Amino acid sequence: MSNKPEIKELPLRSGRSDVHSEAIFLEDVEEGMFHSIGEKDGKKPQVPVPAYYFLQLVSKELGECEAVGSSPAVLYLGVDSLRKISHTYDYTRTDLLRKCAERVQVIISGVYGVAEGGEGLLFLVEDLTNTEKAEQTAQEIMEAFSDPFLFNGTEIYLTVSLGICPYSEDKQSANALIEGAEMASLLIKDRPGSNYYFFNPSISAEWKNSYSLEFSLRKALKENQFELHYQPQKDIKSGNIVGCEALLRWKHPDRGYIPPDLFIPVAEENGMIIELGEWVLREACRQNKEWHSQGNYRGLIGVNLSARQLQQPGLADKVKEILLETGLSAGYLELEITESTAISQNNKALDNLIMLRELGIQVSIDDFGTGYSSLKYLSIFPISKLKIDKLFLQQEIQHNQAIVKSIIRMSHSMEMKVIAEGVETEDQLVFLEKENCDEIQGYYFYKPLPLEEASDLFLQAQ
Numbered sequence: 001m002s003n004k005p006e007i008k009e010l011p012l013r014s015g016r017s018d019v020h021s022e023a024i025f026l027e028d029v030e031e032g033m034f035h036s037i038g039e040k041d042g043k044k045p046q047v048p049v050p051a052y053y054f055l056q057l058v059s060k061e062l063g064e065c066e067a068v069g070s071s072p073a074v075l076y077l078g079v080d081s082l083r084k085i086s087h088t089y090d091y092t093r094t095d096l097l098r099k100c101a102e103r104v105q106v107i108i109s110g111v112y113g114v115a116e117g118g119e120g121l122l123f124l125v126e127d128l129t130n131t132e133k134a135e136q137t138a139q140e141i142m143e144a145f146s147d148p149f150l151f152n153g154t155e156i157y158l159t160v161s162l163g164i165c166p167y168s169e170d171k172q173s174a175n176a177l178i179e180g181a182e183m184a185s186l187l188i189k190d191r192p193g194s195n196y197y198f199f200n201p202s203i204s205a206e207w208k209n210s211y212s213l214e215f216s217l218r219k220a221l222k223e224n225q226f227e228l229h230y231q232p233q234k235d236i237k238s239g240n241i242v243g244c245e246a247l248l249r250w251k252h253p254d255r256g257y258i259p260p261d262l263f264i265p266v267a268e269e270n271g272m273i274i275e276l277g278e279w280v281l282r283e284a285c286r287q288n289k290e291w292h293s294q295g296n297y298r299g300l301i302g303v304n305l306s307a308r309q310l311q312q313p314g315l316a317d318k319v320k321e322i323l324l325e326t327g328l329s330a331g332y333l334e335l336e337i338t339e340s341t342a343i344s345q346n347n348k349a350l351d352n353l354i355m356l357r358e359l360g361i362q363v364s365i366d367d368f369g370t371g372y373s374s375l376k377y378l379s380i381f382p383i384s385k386l387k388i389d390k391l392f393l394q395q396e397i398q399h400n401q402a403i404v405k406s407i408i409r410m411s412h413s414m415e416m417k418v419i420a421e422g423v424e425t426e427d428q429l430v431f432l433e434k435e436n437c438d439e440i441q442g443y444y445f446y447k448p449l450p451l452e453e454a455s456d457l458f459l460q461a462q
Ligand code: C2E
Pocket: 231, 246, 247, 248, 259, 260, 261, 264, 277, 280, 304, 305, 306, 336, 366, 367, 390, 421, 422, 423, 424, 441, 442, 443, 444, 448
């Protein structure tokens, strides 16, 4: 039996008359062939079938290109929601991919081969070492996908991400080229603003960092490696503890405590923040209710909400469900959002905030003054408190005191409370007292406390 698949010929165009082009799609490859190849070599191919044939094709073409001194490139065109579109419009994924391949081949003159691979298409193309030409080609491909496709009479726009890996000193093998193009495509997929990316050596490190962190984060959630620490907040006049902020900590079995700034952005990017954020909310509400039930402490619990969470449809229902489940009254929960979290092109965040406020939940703006501050949002968003960022408490910086004074006055005249975070010195405290700041949070009083220490403190409260 031949080790080459029966290929339904795509009318691939090539700049060179001697270029032999091949199209390899899953539907064209017989299963028996997959086994015979695998068994013949004593091991199964490491990649899905068409990509396996593509690998062979790239290896073969690389040899020929090297002989004539040309430098081919591998392109990976990832297509979003492939399966969803295929089910919705009754099109096989291979037919969908064929349509995409046809669009690309109109742009690129020299295509040696194209194959279905994962959630997209792999292309082996003629020389793309000229950066300008490569950029232009990538842009043209992207433009070609800005027009809709017609699937069974319906116009559909496909979102694609293009990874390009040109032949280079350190990318000479077929495997390395394919892997590089796939990595570049996957990395660009989650980045707003651009939809194509050229492989460069730093990508490998970036990829490994972000993906090894992603895998360990998933494991951490399963194995309960997360915990909350609680930083008390004081009323400046009475000196009483009036609440605390729940701050997420990852207790890594080997690396110890990992601060949130290191892993929240990754969780935010891969969407895990929704699951993680729900765990934080539930745990914070449950714990606050437990303190309330055990003694006289009646503090508020502050929970940080990420941008993705605030955009999530059904957020208010989820929060309501958690409150019912844990028994905490809505008035004892404060959700902290940042300015940039609140500001978005659509109204989802605003709708969610309105519903949350209607439930009786407090909403504060965290790190106020450090984001895209637009006073317009203060008048639109239903905010109950502003948190002055620690940056403005650095008294040695000119104008900071004036900024703090203005924020406090503005908050009060808009009937919002104001809390200063990051209070570290007595001078800062004296200044904030003088300016009638309502509440304070910072190392001067307490660092974020692990559960046991926080419980001891709150249960002493009268
Ligand atoms: P944030 O919400 O502004 O939290 C305040 C940060 O300032 C905390 O850092 C806290 O430990 C630190 N801090 C408090 N007092 C002082 C002080 O006097 N001096 C100084 N230098 N720092 C002080 P942390 O715990 O590392 O958290 C960093 C950020 O991570 C938080 O900033 C928040 O944006 C995010 N974060 C923490 N937990 C969660 C969470 O459950 N969900 C989400 N979405 N974000 C979280």
